[in-house]
Amino acid sequence: MSVVQDVLLTIKKYNMIESGNRVLVAVSGGPDSMALLHILFGLKDQLGIQLHVFHLNHCFRGTESMQDACLVEDTAQLLGVPYTLEKFDVPAYCVQNHKSNQEGAREVRYNLISRISSQIGAARVALGHHADDQAETVIANFLRGSGLTGLKGFLPLREEFYIRPLFRLRRKDIEEYCKVNKISYRIDSSNKKTVYKRNQIRLELIPVLEDYNPALVNTLLKTAEVLRAEDEFLENEAGKVCTSPMVSNECNGWVLDIDLLTALPLALQRRVMRKLWSRMVGEPGGLGFGHLEVILDLLQEGKGSWESHLPRGIHVTRSYNQLYFKKESESNERAPVDRYHINVPGETQIPGLGVVVRANVLFRGETLDPEMLPAQEVLLDYDKLNGKLFVRTRLHGDRFSPLGMNGAEVKLKKFFIDQKIPWEKRESIPLVTCNGEIAWVAGVRPAEKFKVDEASERLLHLSLLKQ
Amino acid sequence: MSVVQDVLLTIKKYNMIESGNRVLVAVSGGPDSMALLHILFGLKDQLGIQLHVFHLNHCFRGTESMQDACLVEDTAQLLGVPYTLEKFDVPAYCVQNHKSNQEGAREVRYNLISRISSQIGAARVALGHHADDQAETVIANFLRGSGLTGLKGFLPLREEFYIRPLFRLRRKDIEEYCKVNKISYRIDSSNKKTVYKRNQIRLELIPVLEDYNPALVNTLLKTAEVLRAEDEFLENEAGKVCTSPMVSNECNGWVLDIDLLTALPLALQRRVMRKLWSRMVGEPGGLGFGHLEVILDLLQEGKGSWESHLPRGIHVTRSYNQLYFKKESESNERAPVDRYHINVPGETQIPGLGVVVRANVLFRGETLDPEMLPAQEVLLDYDKLNGKLFVRTRLHGDRFSPLGMNGAEVKLKKFFIDQKIPWEKRESIPLVTCNGEIAWVAGVRPAEKFKVDEASERLLHLSLLKQ
Known part of the structure; x- marks a missing residue:
């Protein structure tokens, strides 16, 4: 199957785009996003969509970064696709906000994408991630023990907004496509450094793992696909519990009926507690296995009152047959005495x-x-x-x-x-x-x-x- | 926590043994199973159990194998624990039955364990697998893409029969326990060869992966624990579907109502089909992602009749709104004509x-x-x-x-x-x-x-x- 056919099938399979959509294409200047732009450009009439190119100069690599921006601008002009170039001092942002470079870049990028999409009325944002990126994500998450939620990798279609049309393509096929179609691209020199764990996984670890399974990338792509559906099912089931009478919102926190909670399958007990924690801290992920096990062990032990602390200042207390999830600051807040x-x-x-x-x-x-x-x-x-x-x-x-x-x-x-x-x-x-x-x-x-x-x-x- | 305390907690947490049980301890002569025997011997009065040692000489390593058997026999006599030593020409069995050495050894071992347990009335069989073994299992399954069922690793308690009391202990702690308690053991020389992928994972790959996460083994132990509960939940949900009116047993096969099937969450659709396949071939596992995707894609495409072939001679056909799972031989069986x-x-x-x-x-x-x-x-x-x-x-x-x-x-x-x-x-x-x-x-x-x-x-x- 040709690269273009694969992208078309991927777009259809995951209902990525509807006719009439304006699609913001995030283009770094690397082979993946340049190929993405060209492929979508070739398909735009067939799909009935309009494109808009977005490039962010992160200011990490001085002249190199500027040259990336120039390539993207030239390409957009050549194709006659409207474009927005942004420049943002990400290194300074990271220092100010105590973020790692990758974390900071990600934040800035997604914020800008969100703003520009709404300015130009984009219904979708196309990202250049491909099968090898997915395999790297899955391996990184496997090594850090992130459970199903991490093992499922990134999504082909996230929040009905971010789409990854190259999702099922291999890096080598994308580079071959660029070569055959004479598509210019620039290689980010930092991709070749193994200072970032992610690069190390790509450059050093995957070749080792392919000795155990030469079809590793495809294997992990399939694993992720199966686990994505299983994670979604489990999340939905946990979501149903969270809207049941077993869970109530009280005192700026959540209260669970312990008898009902412990009657649930263990998988749902863990997921429901994770869900409540996520709601309180305002983001998914980040709650480790150990924290939940402490609570589960305490729940099994008996009826006494106790308290336990979760990350990000969430405080869990048991009192009779109820389990309270509260923000630390709120649970410690006391009315002034004799005042x-x-x-x-x-x-x-x-x-x-x-x-x-x-x-x-x-x-x-x-x-x-x-x-x-x-x-x-x-x-x-x-x-x-x-x-x-x-x-x-x-x-x-x-x-x-x-x-x-x-x-x-x-x-x-x-x-x-x-x-x-x-x-x-x-x-x-x-x-x-x-x-x-x-x-x-x-x-x-x-x-x-x-x-x-x-x-x-x-x-x-x-x-x-x-x- | 001491090694013995950990084993005691593990036994209690997973309800591995009941008072009065006779427990067959499978002892190879290696450090893990020798430690297991000594720990259970020390706990036998507290747990109210009786032990029986079982050793199998696989005949893979001539004199070495005989010396393993002698050590186990001596130890059992010294402790005053009854024992059964078996000798079986596994290499010949593997040649005859076209099995790999590992596969053949496993088959012979589990068959003998099953026979001897029933002879001596053992309610449980204790195996020496530990946390490092679990990590190896999870990694091996991750690399070959076995999904949740493989990523959950082996079970602390399987089929209410096989127990793994060392489940949460690290290999180094077990070896240290042997040293401190002057427990003799023998190292299987084939464990040091990396001809088997499994040894290669232990000796070569895990050290590489620990560079990415020094706490890898514990991380994978936790991952497996979480995924075990999630897999169990998913299996139960799929099992409920399989006993619903949506699935019926007809003509020596299974029939599914397609409208009901496709209304299920994707995760359950896959699991239900896997379950039916497993029932028909008489064993779990072994049905790849690709096979199911073909059927799922065909189901999405429309109403036409079609057929698809699964491994082990299972034939899937669609006819109107029904999906038939049949054994190839049976679906081809026709009544004699004009007879x-x-x-x-x-x-x-x-x-x-x-x-x-x-x-x-x-x-x-x-x-x-x-x-x-x-x-x-x-x-x-x-x-x-x-x-x-x-x-x-x-x-x-x-x-x-x-x-x-x-x-x-x-x-x-x-x-x-x-x-x-x-x-x-x-x-x-x-x-x-x-x-x-x-x-x-x-x-x-x-x-x-x-x-x-x-x-x-x-x-x-x-x-x-x-x-």
Whole structure:
């Protein structure tokens, strides 16, 4: 099959382009992208598409980089294809943003592609990656242990936007195509250096591996194709779980029902947790095997509360049958202690907790039986509260004498455990204090000491409202 | 963690052994299996198990092999563990059965293990494979492109029978354990030869790959662990499809509803087809990517009938909306032509088709209206049938004048197509003939020429029964 026929079949097989599309072709000046441009140019009428060339001068190689840009400009002019040349000081960007050269170049490139595509109304961006690039990607990911998501390599069509029409072609066939069709190209001199692991894989490792399987590149292309479908299926199944009642979005994080989670096949347990982590850090990948295993082992061990830390500041805590995924900063965020003086009567906003405490003073007979109030309201004996009232969250060593326990004092921590208050919520329960003593664990229980009794005359009515 | 602790944890994590189990320990005499024996011996009371040593002399290395056997025997006697030593001429077996040495040794070993386990009542067989072996397996499978099923490596617990308690240990830790505990072992001299690809991977390739990732072995162990769960999930999902109404077992093969198949995620389509193939050839694995892609591409292309050949003599045919998996020999099997003379009255068995034709002669008024009969029965005008009746299957060039078409003759092939008779079934539809003319396409349509009309007096009643 000719190179052009293969590209046409690839485009059709993966539904890469629709008739009427404007396609931005990313051209570096190397053989792959120059061949890509020529092949698409030859097919543009048949496909019913319009082309636009994009070249980025990364400023890595001075004069060489400028010559690359000139070649691309000349070619676009010769073909009569509109073009955009951009120049960006990537080395400076990398220094400023503490990125590796490859990482920085990638970021800048994709940002520019995105901006220019939207300026010119491009529906697709064509990239010159081919079968050998795919094999290198798969090998690199295999060696670093990235699982299915990495072993599937890059996609022929990503996000319905980036297309890789040379996806199934070998490097040598592309170079041969350039030779036969007298297509000029420039070789990026840094491709021949093995300082980058990626070049080393191409130049040194693949020849070694081909001794074990001479058809290695094609083998890996097939492997990637099979694994791509399997990864997609697994991701979809995990996605279904994430939109099921088992997973809920609470307190700027995610909460999972542990009984439901552990009843899932292990593969889905791992994927669901990875998915939640990805959502929270805003990008896919990067969560290692070890982190998940710690959580899975802890889940198997039993019912106790515990916490575990994932990368990028995600904090996982178990509390009873729930698993909380929270951002570290948020889970450590505490309302300032003894800071909020409660206005009596009046409303006091507690910004750190997102609640308002409303206070009124009533006389006996003006209100309901204290025991008939909802948990979010309480009646206390105002005359027993001989000091200013404050709201704070718990402190280490807090003690409390819950109503109904004849004044017996317990550790607040133990009280929370007995009441099955989830670990995560304990940090955000407002405590109303008077002279340092806890008068009301808001929404849970008042203290015995300040309870309304037969002698009470003035009653303090507190309500906890959501802001 | 000590080596013994790790083994204990591994045994517990994968539920490898139950208290009361008799465990056959396969001991070659090398460091791995000798360490395995000693570790299990040390744990046997704690685990509540009994050990039995098994050693196979493969006869590959003459005196060396005998010395291995002696070491194992001495060790078992010293520990007071019962043992079985077997000697088998594997080289001769390999020559006779056209197997590679490794393949032959594996077959003989697993057969003997299976026999001896059942003789001594062993519930488990412990094997000495460790983390480095796993990494080698994963790399070998990666290089030959075996997909998830190979990338997951071997299992810590296979078929609830084979256990690998050293699964998470590194080779160097096992050798260190032998040294510290003064455990004698023998090194198989063939392990140092790189004639086998497997040795070459261990001795030459892994050191190269460790330059890219110094923690390669552990990385691959984790990859395998994750992929194992994902493969298991995918296999289970595919298994569910295979027991759904979409798949049925017919004519010694499998039939799939194509509309339902193609509505499945691609990953499941591939796995379901692989599963059916495996069931038919009686073993897993061995079906390449290319074969499935041909079928998937054909399925996408349209509605026409086609056939495709899979390895090991499996034949796939599409006919309308059904996909048939059949054994090549069976799909070519045809009932003998014009062989079966129909006894009138009486029953005639047609062995090649698995049916019986029952014939009766009735007089008008003794039976129902011909049009009221089920498809498996027919009434013909017996007096129009002036010759012996036979049953055969179709022949190239058969023609037929279907009832209701005023005597117009059509090719039988076209008639089958018009009637949407699946390709595969056409071969097994009995044709009742008289003087070479088709009188009844059994179960489908009688011929116009032999139909019952006002003048008919004697009626032939034919019924097609399953044998």
